[in-house]
Amino acid sequence: DAKTTQPNSMESNEEEPVHLPCNHSTISGTDYIHWYRQLPSQGPEYVIHGLTSNVNNRMASLAIAEDRKSSTLILHRATLRDAAVYYCILRDPYNNAGNMLTFGGGTRLMVKT
Amino acid sequence: DTAVSQTPKYLVTQMGNDKSIKCEQNLGHDTMYWYKQDSKKFLKIMFSYNNKELIINETVPNRFSPKSPDKAHLNLHINSLELGDSAVYFCASSQGLAGMLYEQYFGPGTRLTVT
Numbered sequence: 656d657a658k659t660t661q662p663n664s665m666e667s668n669e670e671e672p673v674h675l676p677c678n679h680s681t682i683s684g685t686d687y688i689h690w691y692r693q694l695p696s697q698g699p700e701y702v703i704h705g706l707t708s709n710v711n712n713r714m715a716s717l718a719i720a721e722d723r724k725s726s727t728l729i730l731h732r733a734t735l736r737d738a739a740v741y742y743c744i745l746r747d748p749y750n751n752a753g754n755m756l757t758f759g760g761g762t763r764l765m766v767k768t
Numbered sequence: 769d770t771a772v773s774q775t776p777k778y779l780v781t782q783m784g785n786d787k788s789i790k791c792e793q794n795l796g797h798d799t800m801y802w803y804k805q806d807s808k809k810f811l812k813i814m815f816s817y818n819n820k821e822l823i824i825n826e827t828v829p830n831r832f833s834p835k836s837p838d839k840a841h842l843n844l845h846i847n848s849l850e851l852g853d854s855a856v857y858f859c860a861s862s863q864g865l866a867g868m869l870y871e872q873y874f875g876p877g878t879r880l881t882v883t
Binding site for chain 2: 697
């Protein structure tokens with residue numbers, strides 16, 4: 656399975672944008688890039704996903720490199736409620752195991768006031 | 769309304785006991801899952817269950833058995849509990865069949881402590 660690499664932790668100031676990087680140099684042509692986050696003492700929650708084009712939703716934006724070997728989750732204005740562990744996950748829809756999320760270590764985002 | 773619920777939230781029990789964790793989803797989803805998060809915070813898939821098809825993660829001991837009385841419920845039964853089973857267990861659900869890329873909705877977790 657293609658793997659992802661993320662920094663262990665990042666810090667951000669409140670109300671400022673945050674760029675969370677993810678490297679996936681062995682990504683296959685059919686792998687989708689998914690992001691989930693886990694707030695303290697809660698279950699993970701879906702954030703966003705994409706294949707090739709950049710994606711936006713109410714929570715975040717996803718910027719995908721042209722060669723798809725890396726991507727960046729963008730939180731436009733970090734709030735204290737965004738403090739969480741963010742996971743970058745590759746999912747292959749043509750693989751029966753693609754429905755199971757394979758979590759790595761993720762990036763712990765700390766937001767300072 | 770809670771989309772994915774689990775009971776109990778906390779479970780403390782002794783080694784060798786048998787226990788069950790219940791999960792219910794009111795989203796009308798076809799697929800449900802169990803994940804385990806250990807003390808180092810790594811989340812790992814245990815099972816995926818869709819329309820009576822069970823996909824077992826080969827690293828899960830056979831002391832763990834998921835049981836699905838209906839599409840909205842997937843319970844996790846654990847026999848002969850061991851210290852290493854202490855973890856937080858998350859239930860999740862998604863619409864669609866295995867292999868599709870629908871987002872997964874997670875429950876709040878059940879913290880199991882084996883003494």
